[in-house]
Amino acid sequence: MGAMTLTEKILARHAGRAHVGPGENIWVNVDVLMTHDVCGPGTISIFKKQFGERAKVWDREKVVVIPDHYIFTQDTHAHRNVDILREFVREQELPYFYDVGTERYKGVCHIALPEEGHTRPGEVLFGTDSHTCTAGAFGEFATGIGNTDAALIMGIGKLWVKVPPTMKFVFEGSLPPYLMAKDLILWIIGDIGVDGATYKAIEFAGDGVYSLSMEERMTLCNMVIEAGGKNGVVAPDQVTEEFVRSKTRRPFEPVHNDPDAKYDSVKVYRSQDLEPVVAKPHSPDNRALVREVAGTALDRAYIGSCTGGKLTDFRASARILKGRQVKIDTFIVPATTEVMKGLSTETVDGENLLSIFQKAGARISEGASCAACLGGPADTFGRLNRSEVCISTTSRNFPGRMGSRTAQVYLASPYTVAASAVTGRITDPREFIG
Amino acid sequence: MKDFIRGMAYVVGDNIDTDQIIPARHLVYSLSDPEERKLYGRYAMSGIPDGLSGLPKGNIRLVEEGKEQSSYKIILGGKNFGCGSSREHAAVCLQIAGIEAVVAESYARIFYRNVVDGGFFVPFEATMSLNTEIATGDELEINVNLGTLKNLTNRKQYGLKPLGDIIEILRAGDVFEYARKKGLIKR
Numbered sequence: 260m261g262a263m264t265l266t267e268k269i270l271a272r273h274a275g276r277a278h279v280g281p282g283e284n285i286w287v288n289v290d291v292l293m294t295h296d297v298c299g300p301g302t303i304s305i306f307k308k309q310f311g312e313r314a315k316v317w318d319r320e321k322v323v324v325i326p327d328h329y330i331f332t333q334d335t336h337a338h339r340n341v342d343i344l345r346e347f348v349r350e351q352e353l354p355y356f357y358d359v360g361t362e363r364y365k366g367v368c369h370i371a372l373p374e375e376g377h378t379r380p381g382e383v384l385f386g387t388d389s390h391t392c393t394a395g396a397f398g399e400f401a402t403g404i405g406n407t408d409a410a411l412i413m414g415i416g417k418l419w420v421k422v423p424p425t426m427k428f429v430f431e432g433s434l435p436p437y438l439m440a441k442d443l444i445l446w447i448i449g450d451i452g453v454d455g456a457t458y459k460a461i462e463f464a465g466d467g468v469y470s471l472s473m474e475e476r477m478t479l480c481n482m483v484i485e486a487g488g489k490n491g492v493v494a495p496d497q498v499t500e501e502f503v504r505s506k507t508r509r510p511f512e513p514v515h516n517d518p519d520a521k522y523d524s525v526k527v528y529r530s531q532d533l534e535p536v537v538a539k540p541h542s543p544d545n546r547a548l549v550r551e552v553a554g555t556a557l558d559r560a561y562i563g564s565c566t567g568g569k570l571t572d573f574r575a576s577a578r579i580l581k582g583r584q585v586k587i588d589t590f591i592v593p594a595t596t597e598v599m600k601g602l603s604t605e606t607v608d609g610e611n612l613l614s615i616f617q618k619a620g621a622r623i624s625e626g627a628s629c630a631a632c633l634g635g636p637a638d639t640f641g642r643l644n645r646s647e648v649c650i651s652t653t654s655r656n657f658p659g660r661m662g663s664r665t666a667q668v669y670l671a672s673p674y675t676v677a678a679s680a681v682t683g684r685i686t687d688p689r690e691f692i693g
Numbered sequence: 694m695k696d697f698i699r700g701m702a703y704v705v706g707d708n709i710d711t712d713q714i715i716p717a718r719h720l721v722y723s724l725s726d727p728e729e730r731k732l733y734g735r736y737a738m739s740g741i742p743d744g745l746s747g748l749p750k751g752n753i754r755l756v757e758e759g760k761e762q763s764s765y766k767i768i769l770g771g772k773n774f775g776c777g778s779s780r781e782h783a784a785v786c787l788q789i790a791g792i793e794a795v796v797a798e799s800y801a802r803i804f805y806r807n808v809v810d811g812g813f814f815v816p817f818e819a820t821m822s823l824n825t826e827i828a829t830g831d832e833l834e835i836n837v838n839l840g841t842l843k844n845l846t847n848r849k850q851y852g853l854k855p856l857g858d859i860i861e862i863l864r865a866g867d868v869f870e871y872a873r874k875k876g877l878i879k880r
């Protein structure tokens with residue numbers, strides 16, 4: 260039997276097979292199915308149509324429902340979607356529902372999942388959202404699916420997958436102080452293009468990656484989909500296990516690469532050689548060095564989303580914003596309520612992040628959600644409603660993604676976004692950080 | 694699955710993402726309500742910048758203002774069609790608008806799966822970049838079994854890639870029927 264990569268091994272185990280190889284179509288057993296307010300209602304209606312009005316989900320313990328997309332809006336259709344989720348959760352008696360307006364409300368699903376212990380090494384997680392690949396940071400197979408596939412899983416707990424070949428990206432050496440995971444992933448996407456990993460798994464490795472926190476590893480895996488990847492993965496280590504054990508008591512079995520596993524490709528970067536980068540409008544692979552576009556005038560800075568709205572991202576931004584003023588409208592949107600609380604408890608040089616942002620003149624969202632990351636209804640916080648030029652820590656800059664089709668979005672790391680907010684022009688964070 | 698798909702071509706470029714296929718602000722309509730469902734047809738492909746809508750000329754909408762059905766049947770795309778979010782609305786809205794096939798150089802994975810598993814239309818892959826060969830409004834005919842595409846406007850013919858494993862699901866109708874045939878859903 261041939262050696263397997265981490266991704267192949269997890270899939271083999273979930274298909275009850277000793278071995279699987281790239282290109283094989285297999286049915287896998289699902290450990291967690293996650294859905295949210297935009298895709299949940301559609302999934303539920305397909306599930307009922309296919310399995311009957313009174314059908315029960317295959318396993319209540321394995322379905323996680325996290326409303327997060329259209330939350331702080333007056334849009335009535337959007338509220339109806341959350342009502343549909345509530346009704347379903349009640350009727351199915353689902354234990355993991357993080358409802359809006361309650362103590363349990365979390366915010367952006369991909370960040371809420373690990374906070375609540377739903378991401379565990381060695382498991383298979385599907386979610387009705389393309390950034391479900393974020394959870395690969397925990398050493399599991401995680402990928403986004405549509406409503407039809409999710410409805411099938413709800414009914415039978417299984418889904419067919421084509422085993423992806425794995426592309427490996429190795430970062431040698433820990434990151435210099437001005438670089439973040441966001442720079443690494445934008446670097447990769449710039450190299451391979453928005454379809455460079457289509458149907459493939461991306462594994463991140465090397466001491467540069469293993470020295471990163473869980474949140475930074477999540478940023479890497481999060482944007483795998485922007486290269487068309489099926490899943491992103493980081494082999495689990497002590498950092499992973501400690502994090503997961505602090506969130507859940509459920510047992511899990513970490514899976515590792517076989518030493519002689521075969522990769523589709525291997526690319527090695529020296530972390531020291533890399534520089535801060537942006538993705539220019541209108542594509543995540545439209546990479547430029549920050550210094551190449553430095554000075555570009557901006558109307559707005561946005562720090563938020565599952566890609567760039569975690570505590571690490573705000574800590575980084577605060578390091579630059581502390582004691583400074585923003586020159587342009589700067590929007591701060593914590594991904595989850597836990598991140599929101601962290602803004603008051605986390606400090607930089609003795610001052611909490613919230614106070615740093617307030618004094619800098621940034622606008623802070625009242626609640627945690629996806630907000631303007633995907634545009635959303637017209638009254639969404641931070642939405643680009645005109646032809647603004649925005650620099651953002653989010654993941655996508657396709658035309659219209661953050662609202663108006665005529666707006667222009669630059670994607671960058673929290674350091675670069677914060678530095679640019681201070682000057683009102685695209686600015687290399689090295690001007691602020693040594 | 695039909696043996697032949699005939700109709701007018703609607704041509705777009707590379708990397709058409711799901712926000713362009715159906716902008717996020719429209720995702721609030723119900724797909725199970727027959728009236729609201731039509732709105733997805735009305736806004737299908739409405740997120741593409743005007744100049745790039747209906748190539749080579751541009752400024753042609755897939756679905757005319759105020760209508761829910763398109764006069765086009767076959768979309769010609771470039772590379773990475775359907776990239777971006779996992780929203781199935783993107784696949785369904787094209788079906789609701791009356792699209793029966795998309796021919797693209799390549800697809801983003803989740804979109805492709807959604808199309809196949811939902812049985813919304815037939816996603817063909819071209820063997821070359823056809824979106825520069827064919828113009829919006831050309832009359833096309835796809836022979837599904839032979840895997841060929843004929844441009845009836847200028848009589849040119851092109852080969853399409855074989856559908857491969859997915860043909861079983863498309864033949865069954867959707868992934869549920871397929872799973873029933875495989876004995877995975879008991880009836």
Ligand code: SF4
Nearest residue numbers: 367564565629632633
């Ligand atoms: S924050 Fe943005 S990328 Fe993340 S789940 Fe929400 S809409 Fe998607």
